[in-house]
Amino acid sequence: MYSQTVMDHFKNPRNVGEMKDADGVGEVGNPLCGDMMSLYIKVKGDVIDDVKFLTFGCGAAIAVSSMITEMAKGKTIEEAKKITNKSVADALEGLPKNKLHCSNLGADALHLAISDYERKRDGKPTPKAERVEPLEHDQDEHCYCPYCDADVTEGMEYCTACGKKVQGADFPVI
Amino acid sequence: MNIINLDHISGTPLAPEVQDAMINAIHKNYANPSSQHQLGDEAAEVLQKAREQVARLINSKLEKEVVFTSGGTESINHAIKGVALAKAEKGKHIVTSNIEHNAVLRSLRRLRMLEYQVTSVPVDEYGRVNPQEVAEAIRDDTILVTIMHSNNEIGTIQPIEEIGKITRERKILFHSDAVCSVGIVPIDVQKLNVDLLSFAANQYNGPAGMGGLYIRQGTGLWPLLDGGVQENNKRAGTENILGIIGMGVASELAARQMDRRIEQMRKLKETCIQGLNNRIDDIMINGHPEFSLPNLVSVSIKYIEGEGIVLMLDEQNIAVSTRSACAAGALQASHVLLSIGREFADAQGTLVVGFGAENTEADVDRFLDALKVAVDTLRSMSPLYRKAVENA
DSSP states (O other): OOOHHHHHHHHSOSSBSOOTTOSEEEEEEETTTTEEEEEEEEEETTEEEEEEEEEESOHHHHHHHHHHHHHHTTOBHHHHHTOOHHHHHHHTTOOOGGGHHHHHHHHHHHHHHHHHHHHHHTTOOOOOOOOOOOSSOOOSSSOBOTTTOOBOOTTOSBOTTTOOBOSSOOSSOO | OOOEEOBTTTOOOOOHHHHHHHHHHHHHTOOOTTOSSHHHHHHHHHHHHHHHHHHHHHTOSSGGGEEEESSHHHHHHHHHHHHHHHTTTTOOEEEEETTOOHHHHHHHHHHHTTTOEEEEEOBOTTSOBOHHHHHHHOOTTEEEEEOOSBOTTTOBBOOHHHHHHHHHHHTOEEEEEOTTTBTTBOOOHHHHTOSEEEEEGGGTTSOTTOEEEEEOTTOOOOOSSOSSOHHHHTSOSOOOHHHHHHHHHHHHHHHHHHHHHHHHHHHHHHHHHHHHHHHOSSEEEESOSSSBOTTEEEEEETTSOHHHHHHHHHHTTEEOEEOOHHHHTSSSOOHHHHHTTOOHHHHHTEEEEEOOTTOOHHHHHHHHHHHHHHHHHHHHTOHHHHHHHHHO
């Protein structure tokens, strides 16, 4: 299921750990959807000198975390801001479709860490960061069922292809 | 190195006798059992023999009460949708439980699109349904109760006999998803008071793509497949004679070996649970301590995610299963684990170990060794573990 690069980063993750004296911290995700990431950066001048991460998540989540720390290390803040979830997924030789949301995790954590650093640098207070995982899609064109990728029309409560509820989480899952 | 397969709930290997029977059948080139000539008769005889083997496994009174299907999923769909559509005039209410398999849940969800109503009964922390609550859920317009015999994620076995007594009294059809039970633990459809029972061959060393639906004589339900009059006019389609032969042999073997197998599995399960409790901190064993499948262990491991464990164990040539949201391809945690009270994060870190005939104590030891390493590694990377350690 996973590319060789993903498996490499999962088996030999780079930059695992936390920083007690980080210049910027980005925390994203929640256990509801299965992944959580904390990313720490140390900045010297305008270069990201050191990066560390801690992740609770699947193979893809860990690989994304590892890869993004590798991509960010040694870059300037401005260069690091250009790293997107797509560039992480590409660097990993692609991710399975249902794991693409893991790549959002990495990019979001990095950008939050950078914002956190900039806020601290400029003397502004840091608000609590929280990423809410939506069940709806984030594609621009058409609506699709997040479980089976079939097209759904706006306002439809249940996906007619796989029967899952597509509007909001509910439990029990009848 | 050989792979240690501890994922027998997903499927089981074909027993050698099953393989032999199916290979012989391939060379025999059986004709269509419905044909009116001697070639057809020969095939029909073989079909009948297999049907008898299966009927004996579940103690069906008449062999024709056993209908061959393409697997557990088809059986469940047939039972639920068949009853719903046949009884629509009488009522459109169905009672089920919170921990049913997706085949049940999604069939019911499909029916909800046709305005059927479903009441789902909760389970206790061990995953057991309270028969009294089932009785209270039944209304005047209830046409079906569907409660699984055993759960595929946590192994809990339900009080089916008691529930069956209630449905008998109220004259309501009772279906049970026994896919994880038939061939593993004794199943007697007379004792269970069920009208419909779904099961699958690949759970007990028979071929995947073969299953059965027990339909008690006199049960009125629509077929899922319309066409010819095969399977006592209940399931059209030229029979999968190769699969059926395999399933028949597997059924006979299962009946013969059941007591010995249960004993073997129980020992492995005990060793496994003891080992888990002794060697890994912050875990929860899921399911009922007594009413539980002998071949299944479900363990929730705090602070880590399941797919990570599966990949690491795979590296060590050990195969297990997980029900984390990521691994299941869904975005939600397992409804079964949430129903027994697990937190979302703990549900994500749940492993399902399924023992098979070829597993040994040595396999369990190797699994525990590899698991400890994997858990320690993943916890060292986990922000949840870091927080827990700091707060301790």
